[in-house]
Amino acid sequence: MSVTTRTLGATAAMALVGLASAVPAHAAEDAHVSILHGVPDATVDVYVNGEALLEDFEPGTLTDPQMLPEGEYDLKVTAPDAGADGDAIVEAMDVAVPAGANITVVAHLDADGEPTLTPFVNDTSEIEAGKARLTVRHTAAAPAVDVRANGEVAFSGLTNPNEESADLPSGSISADVVLAGTDTVALGPADLDLAEGSNTIVYAWGSAEDENLKLATQSISGMHSAPDGVPSGDGGQVAAADQAGRYALVTLGALAAGGLVLAGSRRTARQRS
Amino acid sequence: MSTHRAPRGRVGPALLAAVLVGVVLLWLTRPVGDDPAVVNAAVAGEGGSPPSPSAAAPVVQAAPTPTTPEATETPGPPTRLAIPALAATLPVTPVGVSEQGAMEIPDDPRTAGWYRYGPGPGEAGATVLTAHVDSRERGPGPLAGLRTLDSGDELTVTADGQPHRYRVLEVYTAGKDELDLDAVFRRDGREALHVVTCGGAFDAATGHYEDNVVAVAEPISE
Numbered sequence: 220m221s222v223t224t225r226t227l228g229a230t231a232a233m234a235l236v237g238l239a240s241a242v243p244a245h246a247a248e249d250a251h252v253s254i255l256h257g258v259p260d261a262t263v264d265v266y267v268n269g270e271a272l273l274e275d276f277e278p279g280t281l282t283d284p285q286m287l288p289e290g291e292y293d294l295k296v297t298a299p300d301a302g303a304d305g306d307a308i309v310e311a312m313d314v315a316v317p318a319g320a321n322i323t324v325v326a327h328l329d330a331d332g333e334p335t336l337t338p339f340v341n342d343t344s345e346i347e348a349g350k351a352r353l354t355v356r357h358t359a360a361a362p363a364v365d366v367r368a369n370g371e372v373a374f375s376g377l378t379n380p381n382e383e384s385a386d387l388p389s390g391s392i393s394a395d396v397v398l399a400g401t402d403t404v405a406l407g408p409a410d411l412d413l414a415e416g417s418n419t420i421v422y423a424w425g426s427a428e429d430e431n432l433k434l435a436t437q438s439i440s441g442m443h444s445a446p447d448g449v450p451s452g453d454g455g456q457v458a459a460a461d462q463a464g465r466y467a468l469v470t471l472g473a474l475a476a477g478g479l480v481l482a483g484s485r486r487t488a489r490q491r492s
Numbered sequence: 493m494s495t496h497r498a499p500r501g502r503v504g505p506a507l508l509a510a511v512l513v514g515v516v517l518l519w520l521t522r523p524v525g526d527d528p529a530v531v532n533a534a535v536a537g538e539g540g541s542p543p544s545p546s547a548a549a550p551v552v553q554a555a556p557t558p559t560t561p562e563a564t565e566t567p568g569p570p571t572r573l574a575i576p577a578l579a580a581t582l583p584v585t586p587v588g589v590s591e592q593g594a595m596e597i598p599d600d601p602r603t604a605g606w607y608r609y610g611p612g613p614g615e616a617g618a619t620v621l622t623a624h625v626d627s628r629e630r631g632p633g634p635l636a637g638l639r640t641l642d643s644g645d646e647l648t649v650t651a652d653g654q655p656h657r658y659r660v661l662e663v664y665t666a667g668k669d670e671l672d673l674d675a676v677f678r679r680d681g682r683e684a685l686h687v688v689t690c691g692g693a694f695d696a697a698t699g700h701y702e703d704n705v706v707a708v709a710e711p712i713s714e
Contacts, residue, residue, distance in 0.1 A: 348677075349589030349609065389609075415588075415609040443609065445677035447593040448668055452690030452701045454601075454626030457636045459694065469517040477510030484502035 416443025601633020
């Protein structure tokens, strides 16, 4: 029932740096890849292309995003210290990582309770000013659920391993997960701070049968945009005063010019006569 | 016949002169915005600034980190804007975005709004403060004088009880369609203060001004 946002330990972080520097750098095109461990009760090692990426990776842990060049990656999750050739708890071959993509790979249970790997593409498109994106992902061994925000169903009938997303007014909400079509709370409520311009991604993970369902959250920021305008005046008095001044100036100028010409021509006429 | 011709002959050129001068004056005094390219470069922090030691130093920007596990420590919201050159002090309240997607602005022109989703004083990017130039009910406010500020005029924003002093670099007028709002509301880059109000002609049909007036100011390093 807790929102888990633990970050990675030093060992695993160093291993990630090692991987990132072992491959050619294309900084502009690199993808952001995060990994979430959502298989209960199993501390694991994670291998990428045969190299140890994460060691002693604990359930509920989300890594910081790593910059990876585009390409295809073989992912393998093993028991701790099983080695690169050890038995796989779960593996995925040729996972495509497109250039510039923002991806979270989740090791989790499928609906039947078997470990699986699911890569989710994180929506980092621009968000309207004042709004926040909420994404919910069903990665738990559990039936279809509804996700409620402040007691109202926001997403209905969500099944493993699918996701739903919506842009909402930013701010705090209280979210919970209920069995689809019921008021039976499976998870939560949890308070979520939906920060403006960011995508808050909530994962339901664990197993309903084993009664260890949990929530994990990930936040991706920087998709903000500017408001549509600054409508900072609705009186018109300042413009009216400007216009009055302007017309006064124009009138005076015109009268003066006309007067001068008239006076000049009178003088000329008098001289002629 | 000839007695009438003479005065008519004099009145004609006089009228012509009056009309000509009137037209020229109308044209000269028409409300006109500044070059949008210049305005947008300035609000984007790309120009208009005299080289200062901090600005001259190469800007090394850390790679943007896409995740923020914890919200970074933010300074308190601005509470006061002082403009000595206009003998004006405006209370400041945090504002967001209206249902129409525009920046919210306090109803009273004597109160300024701070765009609370953007940076505050002391943070990278532009702190945006806005007040109505005037309102139907309450008439003109202090920012009616914003366009008269000169570069070098000082502005003080109080946040967390601390004064943050700024120096006006430029004051611009730009058509609302031409103003680069991403630049006005930028959340990274050089620290700046953008004080925004309305200006130019008033469209009575829509109830809105046609231009925005933007004062771009930079922090005065203590």
